[in-house]
Amino acid sequence: MTRHGKNCTAGAVYTYHEKRKDTAASGYGTQSIRLGKDAIKDFDCCCLSLQPCRDPVVTPDGYLYEKQAILEYILHQKTEIAKKMKAYEKQKQAQKSSMQVESKSEERQRVERFKSSENSIVSKPINPFTSGQNKDSETSRSQRSSGEPSTVASAATSSQSLPSFWIPSLTPEAKPTLLKKPSKVVLCPMSGRPIKMNELITVRFTPIDPSLERVALLNRQERYVCAVTRDVLGNSVPCSVLRPSGSVVTQECVEKLIKKDLTDPVTGDKLTDKDIIPLQRGGTGFAASGVDLSAKEARPVMQV
Template sequence: MPRHALNRTDRPFQTAAERAEAGFGKTHTERLGTDVQLPFGYCALSLKAALDPVASPHGIVFEREFILNSLVKQKEDMKRVSALLAEQKARDALEEQVTELQAKRRKIQAFEQQELGSVVLSTAANSIADLNGSSSNQTSAKSTFRGNFSLSNIHANKLEQDEKKNVGDRDTSNFTFTSSRQEYIPVNLKQARQANFWVASDAPEAKKKRIDEEKDLKQHTECPITGKKLRLKDLIPIKFEIYDQKLFDDGGGRGMYCCSVTKKPITHQKVTLIKPSGIVCFNECVEKTIRKDMKCPVSGKDLRESDLVELIPGNTGFCSHNSIEAKSYKQMRTAAMINADRTGQCGLKGTMR
């Protein structure tokens, strides 16, 4: 007979390799197709064809409306963090003043105890003795009372009333009394809530998150894609030349724009934006024609090297052109992942799940 001792899934438990093969606790890698890649001329934020396109100095195409909203939101966040940082500094200064005052008060009390120690100590000893005497009398009276009567409901109510009287003039709105066969113990509900670590709002050690001036407070707005410095005046308007008007009217796609010099459609080729005129042309045209005399082929203006901005090309499904692999680590798999039409980490259109 064949050997079955080391067959898979024949153990009473599941090994790590078997769990990883089933999709649990494993880094999933999947090759992405062309339908996942962003075509050239699409906004990097809206993922749609840009109606009013602008480019960053790093060659990323945006829709003007979306990039302006992003920059405005960053400005608002910077103002909010700045206000919180000012409040934090004011609070720290106040706490420092309170600490200094408490230190001075302790020094004064220590000096008074040193100079008037006999009077203070005798007064404190007398007050402690009075308190101990009153508490012992109350305890003896309580034991005598409880020894003479049984703890029925009537007597229990009477004991509770006596305990509440012993509390004195203190505010009993936050107090409750726990009953047992031996004694009644007053419990301060406010102190109990403060000692409960499950309620973060009542816990005294629950402090607000401190703001780091170097990490949290930004000095300038950033590009939402690259994270580099980006200002409103750095945006460059683009004048795309439409190659397929029907494709553009239907929402856009690959090859809807063309080179302003060769009139060929732009799909995955490397292109360059000319700042003064806003036109886009292939890098091959730039190397062969524009760099010879450094003049714009449309307007005839003189150009500098800083006027040539290379745009991010459209991606393809070829690994030699751009990265086509997506990785995702999942500790567990959901029922939606298991029952999906397409297994793996990407959906029908390559959206990460």
């Protein structure tokens, strides 16, 4: 093959190089893309607003939120639950009233059946001059009715039972869907577990330079440090929050220093294993934990 043979498009074989060239030009096939830094949520950003937190709070599961954003979310969910509960109660009342109407109609039908059965028991005076004629007329009627074909009656009943889209009385109707009783528990948007306002823990980040203003601090790539070791915090550094003080420390500091005596180095309070909350690192819709940063985009395959 010559040096320019790979660019030849007159061959009988669709080569791999041509396929890649057409894929890049027309957008067919599957592409594996390495996600950049802009696609990753920073460790100090809110999981709802995706912006750096002004007043950060953390859940017992380790998800960081802006206090105003998570409180608005909880209040919105409570109003939605109240609306669903109101609709459920309205449906329940409608079902109760319909059951009462059905019970009244059944009772009325029972009374009518009782009256008809009681009326048939009452004896009627017999006229000896017309009794024979009545019997003959009844027998002739029964013979005439037995001689008629039964297919006509069955066809009429079948035609009435079938639905029709042209006759309003026979048009099939869709019944309203029954609502299930909604749960009154507000769930965390990230973990899906129940969340309460009194369980939110205030987080206190230690800035890298206390003299810097907030605007100057947010413009820096490295903003916060560990409260104990003064190591710089980032997306690649596992962090934890201490419940009593709300201080953010590195996981290495927790393993090597704090877990030895289980004492908060900032306030001096005694700690338990539940008081050390691992801070969830920023992830994306493509990678759950922020470690695997590759995304695959499937496109229609070109048919040869």
